[in-house]
Amino acid sequence: MSMTIALAGNPNCGKTTLFNELTGSKQHVGNWPGVTVDKKDGIYKKNKEVVILDLPGTYSLSPYSAEEIVARDYLVKDRPDAVIDIVDGTSIERNLYLSLQIMETRVPMVIALNMMDEVEARGDRIDCAKLSEELGVPVVPIVARSGKGLKELMDTVIEVAGKRRESEQARWFDxxxxxxxxxxxxxxxxxxxxxxxxxxxxxxxxxxxxxxxxxxxxxxxxxxxxxxxxxxxxxxxxxxxADARYQYIGKVVKNCVRKAHKGHVETKSDKLDKILTNRILALPIFAAVMYLMFACTFSENFLFVEGLPSPGVWLAGIVEEVWGLLAETVVSVVENMGASEWAAGLVASCLDGIGAVAGFLPLVLVLFLLLSFLEDSGYMARVAFVMDRIFRHFGLSGRSFIPMLMGFGCSVPALMASRTLESDKDRKITMMITPFMSCGAKLPIYAMFAATLFADANQTAIVFSVYMLGIVVAILSALILNKFAFKSDTSNFIMELPQYRVPTLKSVLIHAWEKVKGFAVKAGTVIFASTVLIWFLSSFNFNGMCDMEDSLLASVGNAIKWIFAPLGWADWRASVGVVTGWIAKENIVATFGQLFGGVSDEMVEAVMAGEEALPAIGEVFNQVSAYSYMAFNLLCMPCFAAVGAIRREMGSWKWTLRAVGFQMLTAYVVALLINVVGNVIF
Amino acid sequence: MTLRDLKPGQQGVVTAIRTAGSMKRRIMDMGITPGVEILVIKVAPLGDPVEVNVRGYELSLRKEEAQQIEMK
The missing domain is CATH 1.10.287 (Helix Hairpins)
Known part of the structure; x- marks a missing residue:
């Protein structure tokens, strides 16, 4: 007989660790409908009939966060056969508050009393038999990290599953x-x-x-x-x-828990925290951790060593090289088989499409190994603690800092990092504004314009100002979205600061792997399909294959160029650049190289690096319209890979389209302002 | 006196929670109910939020939230 067992518990109670121990690698990750909350289920390793569903971690069943609503709707409406309520033995009072609320739903349940090793290490004693007797629910002591007690736990759960609990009145109410x-x-x-x-x-x-x-x-x-x-x-x-529940818990804890020391005892974790969030040291340590995380993922001169790639860049390079070689071989084989030009082109573009997905995987992998480590160790909560003072002014959480910082490297892993944010609202706003952080692929566009049109000006200052523009627009957007789009949500900062713990390798690996897999599958289809579509548009017209100048895309560019007239660049080539930029932003330079006089690949490389100018673009752009064009491409829809990541994280097309629509609108308004104001001043 | 007035190292007992709605619920859900003891651990490096110990675990909250919690 198959059954569904739900895991419920507070955040940081070891729920995910238990889930991983119970299901091994056989898990499936998705989103709960309509919200950006992970939905994870898996099959119990030792009994294929048992499905285990990991509910979001919550402190209560109040209706104030997406997590709480998901968890309680599931418990009350879908009624699992049984619930395992994981209780962190080291903060048993607060954890039991949720237990009482789950008991109020009268779903069959077992309490898994976790972290018993830490409880013992502190010299505390918890009498599980007594606890079980007082609460009227089976209590099984476990250590999820080492797998201790899991067999007993599962036997007990399977025993109670499906059995109606006698409808005893909640004893804690008068x-x-x-x-x-x-x-x-x-x-x-x-x-x-x-x-x-x-x-x-x-x-x-x-x-x-x-x-x-x-x-x-x-x-x-x-x-x-x-x-x-x-x-x-x-x-x-x-x-x-609420008071009645805590009063009752107080009584139960008094009867069942014997503490070795009275009052507040300083643990090792507290000592570590004294350093990590120390008044003077906190910010330098924070900066160092953030730098290391960014550098490990994106740096080409890792740890300031010239030419030493970081793990992320190194892996990405290998993937790119292997894929390039493979693609080249396949295309030449296809050509040798006598395939027509368009067939070979199609194969090449499909391979490019898959390559585009594959190229991001190492970055996602490396960043999420690091992020999972920070999250599981407990440092992530301190990031919010340290940065809250600054970010609250923009209506965001201190945790938004990480996705936004990573956005300067690549939007794809940055967007996926938004999952570490606590509230659904913060996650959505952060995803909408993270692409405004100028990613590495946008730099070649600025380099091209700076070298060509701002040759006499301070080029560094021009490029720097575009980066600053992105940050300013992101902050303003966060304020506007908070005020108008999400006004019903109140934000607070009442947050647990969990004990520092050494993360288990297994948890970190599983989490990173989940992210890589999720991106490859969910985002991959979006990226693949759009890459092939743009290839088709740029290589065909109604008579068959052609150069880009005569393609359908050029016709589209001609047809829509009037839209951009108010921005200062009503030219079909500029419009085509915007579209090819969606495959990858640096493509704009190659497209311009081709459309403005057909320069060589070496020349394109040099232009991207800012070493050479592309004078032909002066036909279309002056300094003002060039700046407007840079701003537009900085802010408009990010590349398809990033859109795929947004789609994967938002979990809905509706929100993905809202995000992209917001970005397009923002880009248009900002570029328009630049063009109008710029023409008045210069 | 409110929780905001306590300095790191000082301790007090909650007498009432002044705010209402979701904020009050959240405060109570996290274990801050009348009669409970709270110990202030530290203030964040930028001066806000604060970290307290309540019911055996560490909780952080902003000063404006701490101001809603009456102490004695």
Whole structure:
């Protein structure tokens, strides 16, 4: 008989470690519908009939974050056969708060008391039998990292699965509260008494989501009952409920937990934290960690050694070389077989499309090995702690710093790093603005214009100003999006600072591998399809194969160039450049090389490096329109690879299109302003 | 007195939470309920947020949030 077991627990309680231990490599990662929250499921290693579903880590079942809503909807509506509630034994009081809320749903459950090794190392004792007796739920001590106790845990879960728990009243509420909840439950429809009771409880807690699901007439009666409850609870039944849970937990913990030391004891983790978030040292350490992370992934002169590639660049180079060689061989074989020019072209473009995906994989891999390490070690929470003061002004979390910083290297891994953000809103805004950080592939465009049109000016200052423009636009965008697009979400910064722990290699590897696989599959199709499409448009017209000058793409460029007239560059070649830039931004230089007089590949390379000018583009651009064009390509839709990453992370086409639409609009408005203001001044 | 007024190393007992709605719920969900002891550990390098110990774990919150928590 197959069954579904859900894993629930606080963030940082070792839930993911347990999930990895139970499922091994047999897991599937996706998104919960409509939100950027991971949905992970897998098959239990030792019993193929058991599906294990990893719910998002939450502290409670309140309706205030996407994670909480996902978790509670699943528990109440989809009703798994059983829940494993993972409780971190080192902060048992706070963890049991969620346990009580899960018990209130009356789903069959087992508590897995995790981190028992750390509890013992502190000299503390937890009496599991007593705890189980008091709570009325089986409690199994485990150490998820080493796999200790997992067999007993799973045996216990399979034992309770599907068995209806007797509908005992939640003991932690007093008679008065219970009466109100029962009275509210009587007003509700539905067959399942457990679900009705739970909904009634939520209504007494003034839960907005539960209230919204009720018709106004009945809501009025509910409100009357809740008003009475409020009066009996010094004006706030909601607070009384939370308090009742913690009171009960306090009693249980007092009976079952024996602490070796009274009061606050300084752990090794606390000592480490004193250094890492020290008043003076915190910022230099933070800067060093960020630099190392960026350098490991993107640097071509790693650790300031000239010409020494970083692990990321080194791996990317190998992939590129191997793929290039392979593609070349395949194309020449196809040509030798006597294939027509278009067939060989199609094969080559398909290979390019796959190569475009493959080339990003090493960067994603290296960045996520590092990110998982930071996340699992507990340092990531301190990043937010240290940077919050700055980022809150833009309506973002301190954690947004990492995706935005990585954006200067490559948007693809940067966008994927947005997953480390805590709130759905922050993740979405960060994804929308991360491409405004000028990535490495955009530099050749600036180099070309700087060398050609700003030869007399301070070229470094021009290029630097484009980078700064991106940062300023990103900040303004965050402010605008926060104010208008996401105004209903309130942000707070009430966040756990978990104990520092040495991450397990297995967790880090599995996480990085998941990201690589997810990108290759989900983003890969977008990248592949669009690369082939643009190749087709740029190599064909209605009479068959042709040069780019006569292609469908050129016709499109001609047809749409008027749109860009207000930006100062109503030229079909400029429009075509924007489109080929979506394959990879540096393509703009090669496209211009070809369309403005057909220069050699060596020349294109030199222009990209800013060593040579491309005087022919002076026909179309002056300094103002060149700057407008740079700004437009900086801000408009990023390359298809990045769009694929946005699609993968947003989990919906609707949000992907919103993000791209926002970027296009921003690009147009900023470029327009530059052109108008620039022409007034110069 | 509120939690904001406590200096690192100082300790107090929560008497009430002043704010309402989602912020109050979040504060209570994280274990800050009337009667609980809170120890202030440190202030972030840029002066905000603060780190406190409550119910045996470390929690960070902004000063404006700490100001909503009445202490004695």
């Amino acid at each position: 008679e008065e509260l219970k009466d109100v909840i029962d009275a509210v439950a009587d007003l509700l429809d539905g067959r399942d008494p457990d679900e009705k009771w739970w909904k009634a409880l939520k209504l007494v807690e003034k839960d907005e989501v539960a209230a919204a699901a009720l018709d106004p007439a009945r809501m009025a009666s509910v409100k009357e009952l809740v008003a009475v409850a409020d009066k009996n609870a010094d004006g706030d039944a909601e607070a009384k409920i």
